[in-house]
Amino acid sequence: MFEAYQLPEEHAEVRAAVRAVCDAKVAPHAAEADETGEFPHSSYDALRAADFHAPHVPAEYGGAGADALATAIVIEEVARACACSSLVPAGNKLGTMPLLLAADEQLKQRYLPPVARGEAMFSYCLSEPEAGSDAASMRTRAERDGDTWVLNGVKRWITNAGLSEFYTVFAVTDPTARSRGISAFVVERTDPGISFGAPEKKLGIKGSPTREVYLDNVRIPADRMIGAEGTGFATAMKTLDHTRVTIAAQAVGIAQGALDYAKGYVQERKQFGKAVAEFQGVQFMLADMGMKLEAARQLTYAAAGRSERGDADLTYFGAAAKCFASDAAMEITTDAVQLLGGYGYTRDYPVERMMR
Helix, strand or coil: CHHHHCCCHHHHHHHHHHHHHHHHHCHHHHHHHHHHCCCCHHHHHHHHHCCCCCCCCCHHHCCCCCCHHHHHHHHHHHHHHCHHHHHHHHHHHHHHHHHHHHCCHHHHHHHHHHHHCCCCCEEEECCECCECCCHHHCCCEEEEECCEEEEEEEEEEEECCCCCCEEEEEEECCCCCHHHHEEEEEEECCCCCEEECCCCCCCCCCCCCEEEEEEEEEEEEHHHEECCCCCHHHHHHHHHHHHHHHHHHHHHHHHHHHHHHHHHHHHHCEECCEEHHHCHHHHHHHHHHHHHHHHHHHHHHHHHHHHHHCCCCHHHHHHHHHHHHHHHHHHHHHHHHHHCHHHHHCCCCCHHHHHC
16 A cells, blocks of 8 residues: 555656765755855756756657656755755756647757757746736737747746756737737847846845846747747646646755754754753654655655646646645744754754755
8 A cells, every 4th residue: 555655666766866966966065056146057067967957858859758756856856955956957847848848849859959968958938027927918029020030028037047048938929819819939048139137136046047038129030939829828837837846846855955954963962961852842843844844745746747647637736736845845944943043043054045
């Protein structure tokens, strides 16, 4: 009965492999990335060398062909070591998912192999200053001009903007049709007219740049449209159904990192003649943290299975996993700060970074 909830051997092997890479080559750079706000290039190089930077890309495009559960495990394990580094595989899946869902074969063959090889990252440009949750209210326009499209507008909160070579950009092609008048395009970082704002000064995940993307008469070939005209909004929503799972996995990983560190600390720290871990109140806290973490993980993996199969209830499970895992991570990391006492409040220890 219980074996039904155990990971298949190949997924357990993925976890062990990612953890080994992250413990050795990602975790040592996490504090510096947070302190400086600089993208951790050495961590990125380590992920690329091990083929964990975009594991979801199918084998026919040169990728590792990891399923949705294996991809979630990769993101979880990277986040356990460094939250900002986990936005390399997570961001690449978010940016490329519209192509996997809706692009023609020519577009996939052009843009997915460079991502698989680690030569390029892919960003997802949906949100705008006046269109966050209400994405259908976007104002970015794309106007047809012969065999090209000309894009104008501003995108906000774009992960890895300026570093990524490629951008999935959603724009209005028919202003009279609201959500049915939105289309999706691939824009390249070297296209004339694209530029980037200064990095946002964020509370956390500082080593992953978040910038505005400015589109000023960006002219692109018509064959860079993803799917048919007017299908962009539907593609965007389907993409989010699949990639909410990756953010849930990120939250699980952050929480696991905090629990692991706090558990080790209370076993070593002594007060009143014995290890802090021997006090029943501390044991209650650790038990609650572990319980919430495992519940979040199981819900996340259940959502990953639905993502892989394309189940009809993926929208619900993806959203539920993202919400529950994020809430659990906030609670667990806050408790970890408490368990470290005054040290939890300092940047000399990693749990305050994990909480942020």
